[in-house]
Amino acid sequence: MEAFAAVAREPHTEFTLEPITLDGPRAGEVLVEIEAVGICHTDLAARDGALPTALPAVLGHEGCGVVRAVGDGVTKVSPGDRVAITFNSCGTCPSCTTGAPSYCHQFMHLAYDGVRDDGTGPITTTGGESLTGLFFGQSSFATHSIAFERNVVKVPGDVPAELLAPLGCGIQTGAGAVMRSLNCRPGSAILVAGAGSVGLAAVMGAVVQGCATIIAVEPHQPRRDLALELGATHVLDPAAGPLAEQVRAIIPAGVDYAIDTSGVPAVIESLVGAMTFHGRIGLIGVPANPESTIPLNIINSLAMGLTITGIIEGDSVPDEFIPELIDLYKSGKFPLDKLVTTFPFTKINDAVDAQHRGEVLKPVLVHD
Structure with a gap:
């Protein structure tokens, strides 16, 4: 035809x-x-x-x-x-x-x-x-x-x-990352890096899951504002200081879950420092350079029981x-x-x- x-x-x-x-x-x-x-x-x-x-x-x-x-x-x-x-x-x-x-x-x-x-x-x-x-x-x-x-x-x-x-x-990728891949528990704390459509779908998924603390980090003010409208409890500007410090000012023990939609190695590395014990990090964003790597302190990660997982289609x-x-x-x-x-x-x-x-x-x- x-x-x-x-x-x-x-x-x-x-x-x-x-x-x-x-x-x-x-x-x-x-x-x-x-x-x-x-x-x-x-x-x-x-x-x-x-x-x-x-x-x-x-x-x-x-x-x-x-x-x-x-x-x-x-x-x-x-x-x-x-x-x-x-x-x-x-x-x-x-x-x-x-x-x-x-x-x-x-x-x-x-x-x-x-x-x-x-x-x-x-x-x-x-x-x-x-x-x-x-x-x-x-x-x-x-x-x-x-x-x-x-x-x-x-x-x-x-x-x-x-x-x-x-x-x-x-949308199913962002929401599914929270509702399926990580299956965030009610009352938990989650950090979402990037408030594009995928990250904001994750924010909405966190609301559905009943997360108590939902933190979105995003450099653009209008997107931070929309994240709050959609249910984020806090928004952070990455230019305001080290991410881990900003997160721990909100929740000193660190977050239970984190999702990266940026694919930027430095952002992913900063998520590790914002986690609590037995925290789980989901990676959605695709790096611009397919050879990208992130440094990881193995001893600290093992001692905290962290899990880092790739997520496809939520x-x-x-x-x-x-x-x-x-x-x-x-x-x-x-x-x-x-x-x-x-x-x-x-x-x-x-x-x-x-x-x-x-x-x-x-x-x-x-x-x-």
Whole structure:
């Protein structure tokens, strides 16, 4: 079928709007007409060569839309169903079969290689040029997307698509880090480094979990203000002094949990100094330099019983967690609408620029 997409052709250059041709859906696949799609840092990292996705490519991995056709064997959804599209997983590896699909043994292949098991891809230009598709099992920077039965989640029709779309990656990652990965206990203290959309989703998740002390550290005043509005009990400016000292002025024993969304080694190192005994640190942010390391005093860390863990997609099982977040939003307990700014799909480059300038937290592209 004919469709329209934003194509990444060269690193560090604007997306180009082009007509495309989609084949499928084949067995196990789902054709979705996209209503809205979030822009995530991962999309830009893939465009700019930091991830192993070959260009030219159609990116986008936070899609929401309506199923228009299904391939053979698909029973989970039917044409007319509204779905959020999330990360893909194989369903058969040890991680998938034990409830940890975000650690799928085929994650890198399914997210970045852009081909089916037989080596084919579903997207070409109208002139026949092959484009890398199936990014995170969807490539939803387009009017239509080929996804898989496994990575679509049926969602209600009474919530705006622009709010459902970011649940596919960024929002479920931040909230899931608190509600799933660390499973923060009621009455505990948590420190969130970075108040972008992922960090603020973590703040909202901490409120849901009943954390008593929720500290957000963020250099930009408007984001600190929003963190307080969303439920943070304290906000810190990293320029105001050493982070560990600022945290211990609030809670002398240190925090039980910390989450880093920055990927900056110096920030992660500062979190270690802010922890209490048996504290747990979750790492979400991806360093700009893939060779980045952090110094760690092994004796002190061992004596305190610290745990440092990497977090992918908030340890989410999307079919369970995305509906939970939607219910929380509808009940007023997870105000994700405060994070989203919409742009027309054709203004994708304007949205990227606005995000880069820090003017918006979570840009979401919407189709007419």
